[in-house]
Amino acid sequence: MNITLIGFMGSGKTTVANALSQQLEIEQNDLDEMVLQRTGLTIPEYFEQYGEAKFRKLEMDNLQLALATGGILSTGGGTPMQANNFKLIQEANTATVFLNAQDNTITHHLIHDGIEERPLFKQLGIDGIIKLKHERQLTYEQLADVIIDVDHKSPELIVNELMEKLSEVNSND
Numbered sequence: 001m002n003i004t005l006i007g008f009m010g011s012g013k014t015t016v017a018n019a020l021s022q023q024l025e026i027e028q029n030d031l032d033e034m035v036l037q038r039t040g041l042t043i044p045e046y047f048e049q050y051g052e053a054k055f056r057k058l059e060m061d062n063l064q065l066a067l068a069t070g071g072i073l074s075t076g077g078g079t080p081m082q083a084n085n086f087k088l089i090q091e092a093n094t095a096t097v098f099l100n101a102q103d104n105t106i107t108h109h110l111i112h113d114g115i116e117e118r119p120l121f122k123q124l125g126i127d128g129i130i131k132l133k134h135e136r137q138l139t140y141e142q143l144a145d146v147i148i149d150v151d152h153k154s155p156e157l158i159v160n161e162l163m164e165k166l167s168e169v170n171s172n173d
């Protein structure tokens, strides 16, 4: 089973992918984690040393590798915004699940993790990040096979809802 999680930064893609991978006993890849595996640098370190444009090139390369591997994939928040990446995900043999969060859920999660974790949050601040979230919303919706509202739900509840919705989509095929 191939599942790709998309959504804004802090919506819970990595968290839900971990829970999903444990429950289904399927291999999981995380595009942000692949940066660390391949370069030895965390996302903030990579942005600091090479900047966002180089990060986006590496992200596309990692996306191609991960989609070819299959299994569960958590993308970065900005991954589907590049037209090439959108097309790669759309054409891959994977169910695409959008984790949709309200602004205050994102704010809560990002502040909890701290500004050092996410370079764009550090650059843009809360107001800028919420504006970016609104700009990206339609692209996530257009790419999704399934949309899950994640607010006030535990990762386990989100996994259960996700599996139910995916089986509905598959039975309608």
Ligand SMILES: Nc1ncnc2c1ncn2[C@@H]1O[C@H](COP(=O)(O)OP(=O)(O)OP(=O)(O)O)[C@@H](O)[C@H]1O
Pocket: 007, 008, 009, 010, 011, 012, 013, 014, 015, 016, 032, 074, 075, 076, 077, 078, 109, 110, 112, 113, 118, 150, 153, 154, 155, 158
């Ligand atoms: N359903 C949830 N309930 C409570 N806390 C959550 C939930 N989902 C995520 N979190 C918390 O929110 C923070 C961000 O989650 P996570 O790193 O999974 O987001 P992400 O979508 O992978 O972000 P990014 O796009 O930056 O990779 C983490 O601290 C995580 O523990």
Ligand SMILES: O=C(O)C1=C[C@@H](O)[C@@H](O)[C@H](O)C1
Pocket: 008, 009, 032, 043, 075, 076, 077, 078, 079, 118, 119, 120
């Ligand atoms: O939303 C974004 O553009 C990003 C989200 C993170 O997952 C990382 O990929 C990086 O911090 C950029």
Ligand SMILES: [Mg+2]
Pocket: 013, 014, 015, 030, 032, 074, 075, 076
């Ligand atoms: Mg993540």
